[in-house]
Amino acid sequence: MVVDLYQRDKLGYVSxxxxxxxxxxxxxxxxLWTSEMGGTTPDALALSAELRSSLRAxxxxxxxxxxxxxxxxxxxxxxxxxxxGQALLAQLRTELKExxxxxxxxxxxxxETPMR
Numbered sequence: 001m002v003v004d005l006y007q008r009d010k011l012g013y014v015s016x017x018x019x020x021x022x023x024x025x026x027x028x029x030x031x032l033w034t035s036e037m038g039g040t041t042p043d044a045l046a047l048s049a050e051l052r053s054s055l056r057a058x059x060x061x062x063x064x065x066x067x068x069x070x071x072x073x074x075x076x077x078x079x080x081x082x083x084x085g086q087a088l089l090a091q092l093r094t095e096l097k098e099x100x101x102x103x104x105x106x107x108x109x110x111x112e113t114p115m116r
Contacts (some may be wrong), residue, residue, distance in 0.1 A: 016062050020045065020096055022089055023104035024062040031059045031105070051091050060110065071110030078111055 012093040020040075028039045032055070037044065042052040061081060065072060072078035084104050092101045 018099045020087065020092065020101045021098050021104045022101065023107070024059050024066075026063075026068075029059075031055060031106070032061075034041055035059060045096060047092075047095055051088070051095060054084075054091065058088055066108055067112065071108075072110045073112055075111050076107065082109075 003066075005061070019035050022031055023033065026041075028061060030039070030041050032040045032042070032045065034040050034045075047055075057113040058081070061084075065077060065081070072081070085103060089103050091100060
């Protein structure tokens with residue numbers, strides 16, 4: 001279900017000019033950020049159950065697989081996660097049609113280098 005952000009604004013949600021950023025971070029439950037609210041939730045953005053589930057799986061995979069200071073175990077693992085991020089970005093843009101939705105997860109592109 002697509003809910004127009006102008007309607008959400010009347011309900012106290014994000015404004016029609018809102019910027020939503022997609023990226024995970026330690027200590028936050030969801031990989032969603034807005035300029036007005038900082039870290040936010042799918043409830044605050046009125047996202048569909050399907051998108052919520054996909055965001056949760058993507059975020060959980062990052063928590064379990066991305067090692068701070070070391071990165072991903074393999075290039076394939078990183079590339080699959082980035083591909084899923086692109087799909088989530090497209091879904092967010094569809095559901096949040098009035099918002100500007102930006103990817104900010106490119107900072108997590110490093111891959112662990114084996115020790116010699």
